[in-house]
Amino acid sequence: MAKAAAKKTAAAASPSVERRPALAGRSTAATGAKVEVLPPADRISLRAPEASIAALSKALGVTLPKKPKTSATKAGRTALWLGPDEWLVIDEAGNDPLTDCAAVSALHSAVGISHRNIAIAVTGAGAAATINAGCPQDLSLDAFPVGAASRTILGKAEIVLLRNAPDAFRVECWRSFSDYVFTFLSEGSRDAAV
């Protein structure tokens, strides 16, 4: 009884809107590869026809890439090409891209997915081998250079992969898949070290 009462006061003290990011702060370090959960970011899923790209690029402050498997970054904001009319925009500087899109009158669909995704950083010499534990794409620097981005799969879960540096990747996955993806990558990092 006392325990329940204590719980109640604790709940009342902290507001109900408290944000609890999935897997916050978790990380695994193996020889050659480190897997860690990145802090929350603002994200939108953007769909737009060819004619709206220029106006949206101007409003977002980053040129939406038109080439498959590419991305563009400017001032903490990254636009990833997912499909011929689809982009994932990630903002790590704390400015919600959704508000920037709201001012654009050109035809487009922008959906806030900040809380749907979580990001995991895979870094180190064994980063590519770690992701290849469950991802069938060719991650050699020739086929997947720095800045390359693609939606793909990891084991049974869909991920969005972005290469930040020759030995650093950002893995975006759905929040509900995050435990699976993180554990998969952790196992992969241990295997990559062998």
Added chain:
Amino acid sequence: MLLIRCPYCEEERPELEFRNAGEAHIARSANISGESDDDFEKFFFIRSNPKGIIYERWRHMHGCARFFNAVRDTVTDKFIMTYKAGEPKPSKLPGVAK
């Protein structure tokens, strides 16, 4: 693992990213409620299921998510070519006799 060329991503990607979506070039009638039962049956249920060259719809599910068409040999399981959705059936297939 098979590598399938996605015409939207403009490169070959592993088959795990793709889903088959049935036979291609089956046009839905503009007046579906006016179709006779026999015609509807043909449109809805009857597929060619050939031994050899088949035209199929595929979807790059875990990639660009676009539907496209592919020509595949059902005997060898080899993809002969792929082309964007909406494009006409190719009249000439690369590397195929006849």
